[in-house]
Amino acid sequence: MSNEIKVPTMAELSAAGQQPEVLFWVGCAGSFDDRAKKITKAFVKLLNKANVNFAVLGTEESCTGDPAKRAGNEFLFQMQAVTNIEVMNAYEIKKVVTACPHCFNTIKNEYPGLGGNYEVVHHTQFLKQLLEEGKISVEGGKFKGKRITFHDPCYLGRANNVYEAPRDLIRKLDAELVEMKSCKSRGLCCGAGGAQMFKEPEKGNKDVNIERTEQALETQPEIIAAGCPFCNTMMTDGVKNKEKEASIAVMDIAELIATAEDL
Amino acid sequence: MQYLPNILFVIALVLGIGFFAKNVKRLSRNIKLGRDVDVSDNKPQRWKNMAKIALGQTKMVVRPIAGFLHIIVYVGFVIINIEVLEIILDGILGTHRVFAPLGALYDFLIASFEVLAFLVIVAVVIFWLRRNVIKLQRFLKPEMKGWPKKDGNLILYIELVLMFLFLTMNAADYQLQQLNVAHYTKAGMFPVSQFIAPLFEGLSTSTLILIERTAWWLHILGILAFLNYLYYSKHLHILLAFPNTYYGSLRPQGQFDNLESVTNEVKLMMDPDADPFAAPVEDDAGEPEKFGASDVSDLNWVQLLNAYTCTECGRCTSECPANQTGKKLSPRKIMMDTRDRLEEVGKNIDANKGKFTDDGKQLLNDYITPEELWACTSCNACVEACPVSIDPLSIIMDMRRYLVMEQSAAPTDLNNMMGNIENNGAPWPFNQMDRLNWVEEN
Numbered sequence: 001m002s003n004e005i006k007v008p009t010m011a012e013l014s015a016a017g018q019q020p021e022v023l024f025w026v027g028c029a030g031s032f033d034d035r036a037k038k039i040t041k042a043f044v045k046l047l048n049k050a051n052v053n054f055a056v057l058g059t060e061e062s063c064t065g066d067p068a069k070r071a072g073n074e075f076l077f078q079m080q081a082v083t084n085i086e087v088m089n090a091y092e093i094k095k096v097v098t099a100c101p102h103c104f105n106t107i108k109n110e111y112p113g114l115g116g117n118y119e120v121v122h123h124t125q126f127l128k129q130l131l132e133e134g135k136i137s138v139e140g141g142k143f144k145g146k147r148i149t150f151h152d153p154c155y156l157g158r159a160n161n162v163y164e165a166p167r168d169l170i171r172k173l174d175a176e177l178v179e180m181k182s183c184k185s186r187g188l189c190c191g192a193g194g195a196q197m198f199k200e201p202e203k204g205n206k207d208v209n210i211e212r213t214e215q216a217l218e219t220q221p222e223i224i225a226a227g228c229p230f231c232n233t234m235m236t237d238g239v240k241n242k243e244k245e246a247s248i249a250v251m252d253i254a255e256l257i258a259t260a261e262d263l
Numbered sequence: 264m265q266y267l268p269n270i271l272f273v274i275a276l277v278l279g280i281g282f283f284a285k286n287v288k289r290l291s292r293n294i295k296l297g298r299d300v301d302v303s304d305n306k307p308q309r310w311k312n313m314a315k316i317a318l319g320q321t322k323m324v325v326r327p328i329a330g331f332l333h334i335i336v337y338v339g340f341v342i343i344n345i346e347v348l349e350i351i352l353d354g355i356l357g358t359h360r361v362f363a364p365l366g367a368l369y370d371f372l373i374a375s376f377e378v379l380a381f382l383v384i385v386a387v388v389i390f391w392l393r394r395n396v397i398k399l400q401r402f403l404k405p406e407m408k409g410w411p412k413k414d415g416n417l418i419l420y421i422e423l424v425l426m427f428l429f430l431t432m433n434a435a436d437y438q439l440q441q442l443n444v445a446h447y448t449k450a451g452m453f454p455v456s457q458f459i460a461p462l463f464e465g466l467s468t469s470t471l472i473l474i475e476r477t478a479w480w481l482h483i484l485g486i487l488a489f490l491n492y493l494y495y496s497k498h499l500h501i502l503l504a505f506p507n508t509y510y511g512s513l514r515p516q517g518q519f520d521n522l523e524s525v526t527n528e529v530k531l532m533m534d535p536d537a538d539p540f541a542a543p544v545e546d547d548a549g550e551p552e553k554f555g556a557s558d559v560s561d562l563n564w565v566q567l568l569n570a571y572t573c574t575e576c577g578r579c580t581s582e583c584p585a586n587q588t589g590k591k592l593s594p595r596k597i598m599m600d601t602r603d604r605l606e607e608v609g610k611n612i613d614a615n616k617g618k619f620t621d622d623g624k625q626l627l628n629d630y631i632t633p634e635e636l637w638a639c640t641s642c643n644a645c646v647e648a649c650p651v652s653i654d655p656l657s658i659i660m661d662m663r664r665y666l667v668m669e670q671s672a673a674p675t676d677l678n679n680m681m682g683n684i685e686n687n688g689a690p691w692p693f694n695q696m697d698r699l700n701w702v703e704e705n
Contacts, residue, residue: 007702026698028689037701058699062688070641071677072555072663074522076684078529081521109518114526154642159517185647186325189584194641198690199676202638205589212584 005044009058010091020055023093025107027100028063029229035236036229042258043099043123049263050135054097060087066102069110071195078114085116099123099254101155101228108160122156124166124227124253131172138260143173149180149221151212151235152187153228166227166253173260178219188212190234197230213238224250272354279487286494290571293609297564302510309509312652317508322650326578332386336422339379340501346376346429350483363450373451377433380426381455391419401577406596411575414496421492425485432478434459435471444468500574504651507572510565511652516643519660524552555664558625559605562661569653570601579645579655585638592638594645594655600630601658627662636662637674
């Protein structure tokens with residue numbers, strides 16, 4: 001695997017008088033979380049491979065404010081939103097792609113009311129389009145016949161009705177897509193949403209991610225596919241808790257495609 | 264004397280409908296205690312939602328067994344209103360089967376009512392078994408003890424009795440028609456009650472008339488009583504499901520509202536030219552804007568309508584990931600608590616000549632605890648599951664907003680997270696300047 005990746009920043013492009021086609025919104029997890037950084041890189045490799053004219057905000061990016069808003073801190077959310085919108089509007093950004101459903105939902109749905117209007121797509125939707133346009137391919141059959149189950153992120157699925165893009169990509173891998181008993185609009189949360197990621201869960205019988213992992217394990221998958229860095233963490237923890245990490249991988253859709261492409 | 268039944272009937276009708284109207288007025292007054300919210304947008308879509316979700320029952324059939332049985336009871340209820348209309352006209356005019364001249368159509372109508380009545384009896388029995396014998400999980404949650412449990416069963420008993428009275432009435436009528444008794448016009452088809460009719464064979468005409476009249480009176484009085492029971496029961500959903508689906512949110516489920524009061528404050532804070540001291544003092548220096556909700560009057564009227572519409576079916580709770588893993592949160596309880604508190608506030612207003620007098624209680628803490636609120640993952644499963652477009656999540660979020668913005672009462676971990684966002688632009692304590700480090704790392 002090559003480690004060389006090209007990641008232009010908006011500031012660089014702007015200084016050169018250029019405007020990228022799309023802004024890749026990396027998000028906090030994608031920037032700082034060790035596991036999520038791998039997803040970010042896999043996605044960038046695909047963007048590079050497809051020669052997509054993109055840029056990131058880099059140090060000018062800040063938290064979208066999603067966890068603050070879901071925790072009830074509307075002040076902090078709007079402060080973050082207004083700051084981010086100012087930066088994006090200054091760069092005249094039209095289109096945003098992100099690998100985090102929380103950033104996706106917030107920028108897509110909650111920023112317009114505060115003056116930020118962009119076309120926002122989730123990376124699975126973007127990758128599906130690249131594949132359809134022939135800019136990337138998934139040959140090689142690395143995942144041929146493998147049992148893959150997809151965990152719907154709440155903020156992508158129920159919140160925004162994106163169910164098919166990630167599934168289409170898995171099918172394109174020639175893999176066997178197996179559904180959990182709760183899927184699509186009835187998918188079970190990974191337990192991280194609504195700012196739960198950043199606190200201990202309330203008392204109960206078990207943690208939500210364990211329940212969800214059990215549902216995933218019922219399908220006897222070789223891979224649990226995710227489309228959200230937080231879901232990824234929660235499912236990875238769940239698989240470790242069940243001591244199955246040797247036989248079951250938790251992978252983001254971008255990683256699946258990048259691996260299939262040998263990137 | 265001849266007109267005595269007509270007069271009695273009209274009195275019963277006026278009393279029944281009058282009392283109901285009074286309760287509807289109270290219901291509307293209570294709902295209007297909520298804050299105003301603009302739901303005047305996109306009317307075509309709203310009508311479509313109502314037609315699909317309430318009239319078309321599309322979300323009921325997500326659970327096929329309960330959904331199918333519910334559709335029977337629902338169609339039975341809707342169709343049988345034509346029969347009720349005839350009964351009311353007969354009662355006022357002193358006629359018998361006033362719609363009989365419709366001929367074949369009338370036969371068909373009566374026959375279909377009978378079949379539906381029978382199917383409703385079957386459905387109601389299965390519903391009862393599900394609640395009391397099979398003991399489905401979602402009917403056994405802590406919030407379902409006491410009145411909610413009794414209410415659920417009572418509705419089933421009333422429906423059962425009403426259907427039996429209807430069939431008994433028809434069976435006696437059928438016999439009277441066979442005997443060519445005056446006043447009892449030969450009309451209608453009785454595919455179900457013909458099987459009850461043999462029980463009445465050999466009875467005298469006067470006994471048969473007594474049975475027919477008793478069943479007729481009990482049936483209509485039962486319906487009037489049931490109408491008035493609605494307000495006190497979860498059964499109110501048969502009326503409110505329609506406005507509730509009409510006013511239900513049209514936004515993507517993930518989109519939470521941006522509090523306008525906060526937007527104004529944030530704009531002031533972000534504007535370098537703003538002079539906070541230059542803000543004009545408002546003349547009507549009313550109470551400062553409250554952020555979030557701690558009591559029912561802080562919620563908007565659609566949320567309060569939601570609470571009255573909830574029929575406590577528990578589909579929200581059984582889909583809730585927090586509830587499934589044993590946490591205290593139950594979206595159904597959030598709705599029931601909101602309604603209970605709203606009723607309490609309404610009674611307080613009635614008792615105090617139209618003005619609410621502080622009772623030292625509120626929705627937060629006295630009904631809903633912070634522990635329930637903080638267990639929510641905002642996953643929208645409850646919103647998706649509700650067959651009548653109720654949004655428990657919006658109430659949970661508004662109450663979290665109150666806890667955080669008015670009381671600074673967030674869990675410590677969340678305070679740390681928010682501090683990090685404020686200082687570093689990320690929920691973790693990393694420097695914003697390190698945001699691009701991943702490019703260089705292996």
